[in-house]
Amino acid sequence: MNKAAEKKKIGVLGIIKRLVPVVCCAAPGxxxxxxxxxxxxxxxxxxxxxxxxxxxxxxxxxxxxxTALDQVFLALGFLGCANVGCQALNGVSNFLPTVMNGKIRGKLSFGIHQKIARLSPVMFEDAARLDDINKAEQGKNNAIGFVNIILMILTFYLPYFLYMGGYLFVLKPILVVAILLVFIPTTLTQSLRTRIFANLEDQSAPMRRKCEYFESCITSREYFKETRLLGGFRYFKNLYLDTLDTMQKIKMRSNMKVNWFELSMRMLTVAGYCGILLLLFDALLKQEISVGAFAAVFSSIGSLYNLMEEVICRHIGSMSQNIGTLQNYLNFLELEEESGSVDKAPGWGDVVLQNVSFSYPGASTPAVKNVSLTLHKGETLAVVGENGSGKSTLIRLICGLYQPQSGSVWMNGVDARKLTAKARYQDISAVFQKYQRYQMTLRENITISSPDREWDERTLDEVCKVAGVEQDRVTFPDGYETMLSREFGGVDLSGGQWQRVAIARGFFKKHSMIVLDEPTAAIDPYEETRVYRQFAEISKEKSAIVVTHRLGSVKIADRIAVMKEGRVCQVGTHEELVHIEGEYQRLWESQERWYE
Ligand SMILES: Nc1ncnc2c1ncn2[C@@H]1O[C@H](COP(=O)(O)OP(=O)(O)OP(=O)(O)O)[C@@H](O)[C@H]1O
Ligand SMILES: [Mg+2]
Structure with missing residues (x-):
């Protein structure tokens, strides 16, 4: 369990102490x-x-x-001014938050995006951390409401209650005590509410995430073809409804508990309220207070009671319902960030792995076990091996996306752990196995890997030529400005065409080292050979790692690393390995007849 998870429960005071500065600093004026x-x-x-x-x-x-009539008019003027002033201030204090909260929301969202960028990518492989990230968005919205309420209590309700407390104390001290007693039951209800709803949020967040996922399996474009064709629609629908049902039942149980308690406490409050009126009446009969004071307190006590109830039930109530999400937001803000501090890219040189081991969060066995390997400057290394042997994990370690749990990765003589993410990725480009299909234009899909790089049409033509993105007007009716998205009124591409666009994107980023994780899996073997030949041509001077299952293509590599069950079991050239009894020979023999 990491630090953030251990600190999960933060008390209300702790939340106030940490959230108020975060929200206030977003719009201090x-x-x-x-x-x-x-x-x-x-x-x-x-x-x-x-x-x-x-x-x-x-x-x-x-x-x-x-007294004279003008004294009455003077008092009436005072009353009028107090009323008008109060209404005017009410209008301003209602209007201000509408503008202010929009600004704060924008700033806090930006803060979340920045925080996510500073988290280690491996956190996204961890279900518990994904929950934290999912909950943070919700917590952020509630945080603004929470701080508004805290400030309103301190700056509006508190001055009013202090004023009234002083006023009543001067009239008859017992009135202050009686009023406080009225609010004890209401406060008790709220503390119960706080506890129950904090637990509720903890239970429902993972379920909410599941529900959203099941829903997307039925409705999103990415999944729905497969789920319908394979008959999974009903299966996902039932899972979705079952999870929704369980969530509703938990919510219902919590609400019932709170509501029964609240009802009994309200009875007590009403009894206390009647007691205050009796006290007042008694004081008037004994001439301890004037008729004016009796009338003023009698007419104000209703609004005092309403305001107190408003603050405790409505404001503190809604605050307590959201306490769970606020704790999650703060936990998210405190998630461990990548620790490297050296911002200068290490430059181009050897990448050395020393006894590197890596396990995914929650996995019982390491995906990469005690690997020592050097990628020499300017070399092309092919990584081969069966499914699940650890190839993708190994290259994520080589390019610094993941940090090993033991052993170390050295980039041109610098320990990758000491580098900031920006420094690690500066000279590296990649085409991943699970590449992205950005719903943007062809130009954006290519240039997004290096938004600051200057380019002209010739630059784009070059990378497209290497990647095999053919510029025909049927596939790309608007050339580079063709929108690659049906949702946004453009065209869609085939799997192979999308993959070529991803390769073009990888080549577009200026790099000293490029990582290609099965970049041609969706491309036919003839075209693959052409892509690799072109690739070898432009990568002559650069380091490259190519993961592939098609051994016919690995001949372009200077060396081949063979992986089995997380270990690198053989390293050598094709000619060397094919003649040694071992994993490579076995893989080669199983594919050999394809190439004959
Ligand atoms: N996100 C993850 N969480 C937990 N385990 C994972 C995760 N990704 C991969 N693994 C496990 O790590 C091991 C290595 O996976 P990896 O993706 O590196 O294999 P691979 O050699 O690239 O496979 P393939 O040829 O299918 O792409 C596998 O046992 C896999 O189950
Ligand atoms: Mg893989």
Whole structure:
């Protein structure tokens, strides 16, 4: 378990301490104005009660002949100003967050994307880490609401409650205690809610991810042809509905528990509220408070109670429902990042693997076991072996995508662990086994590997020629500007054509070393030979690693590394290996007749 997973549970105070700076720093100017308006707004609510008392007292005094009419008008003016001021501030404090939150959302999303870029690619092979990433998006949205509520409590509700507390204390100290007692049951309900919903989020996040995956198996373009043709539609639909059903049941159970508790606590609150009114009435009869004070408190106590309930039930309630997602967001922000600090590319030279072993997260056996191998500067190395023998994993280690758990990878004499991702990848290009099909134009599909590289049509023609992307007007009606996506109103390509585009993309990036993981699996053998010949021509001066199952193509390589069960069991040229009894000879003999 890594550091982030161990720290999964973060208390509410911890969440506040870490989230408030993150959100506030996203729009500091807006935040400062919002806080000021909110404080004034809170005080203006309290002032209304004082203004009411003054007004009612003046009216009472006027009826008894103890004051003049202009004093009543003065009090009325004060009451009017307090009301208008409160409404105006209310309008401003409602409007500000709509603009401010949009800005903050954009900044936090950007932060998430940057964080993902700094994570080690191996994290994406780990189901638990994928959950963290999935949960982070949700947590980010709730984080903004959470911080808004915290600030509103501190800058609006707190000044108002303090004002009212002071006001009531001066009138009759027991009133303050009575009001506090009213809110204890409500607070208890909320703490139960917090606990239950934090657990709920933990249980439902993996299920939500499964649901989304099953849904995509039925509806997404990538899967639906296969799932329908092979009859998997009903299977995925049932899995989707079962998971949805389980999720609903868990949610329902949690809600029932909270609602029953809340109902009984509300009964207690109503009893407390009635008690306060009795206390007030008693004080009035004993002439401990004036008629004006009684009337002001009587009319304000409703809104005081409503505001308190609003803060505890609505705001703290929604906050507590989201506590789980906030913890996940913070856990995500604290996921371990790649540790390398040397930003300067190591330059072109030998790549040396020393006793390298690597296991995927959660796997019981290593995918690569104790491999020592050198890719010499300018050499073309072919890697062959059966399915699952560790070829793709080995080349991900060579190009620094994964870091070995033991042993080390040296790039031109520099330990790859010390390098930043940017430095490691600077001189390397690759065409992976699972290459991407970007729903963009042909030009973008090629140039995306090196967006900063200057190019003209001739550059594109050259890489397309090597990769075998034929520029006919039927396949690419708009030339390089042809949109390669049916969804966006363009064309789709065959598997082999897509693969050639991926190869062109790999060649377009300026590189000293290129890694090709079965780049021609979807291309016919005749075309493959041509691609490899062209490739050998342009790679003469560069280092290259080619993974392939078709042994006819490995002859272009200077050396061949043969893999079996995660180990490199043979290294040599085709001529050497084919005459030695071993894995290569066995593979060659099984394919030989194809080439005869
Ligand atoms: N993401 C992953 N998580 C866990 N195990 C994995 C993962 N990817 C690969 N493996 C395992 O690691 C081993 C090596 O896989 P790898 O993809 O490197 O083999 P390969 O030689 O490239 O196979 P192929 O010829 O089919 O492409 C296999 O046993 C595989 O099951
Ligand atoms: Mg592979």
């Amino acid at each position: 807006f935040m400062a104005v919002d806080i000021m308006v909110s404080i004034l707004h809170g005080i203006s609510w309290g002032l209304q009660t004082t203004a009411q008392q003054v007004f009612f007292d003046r009216v009472t005094e006027l009826s008894l002949g103890n």
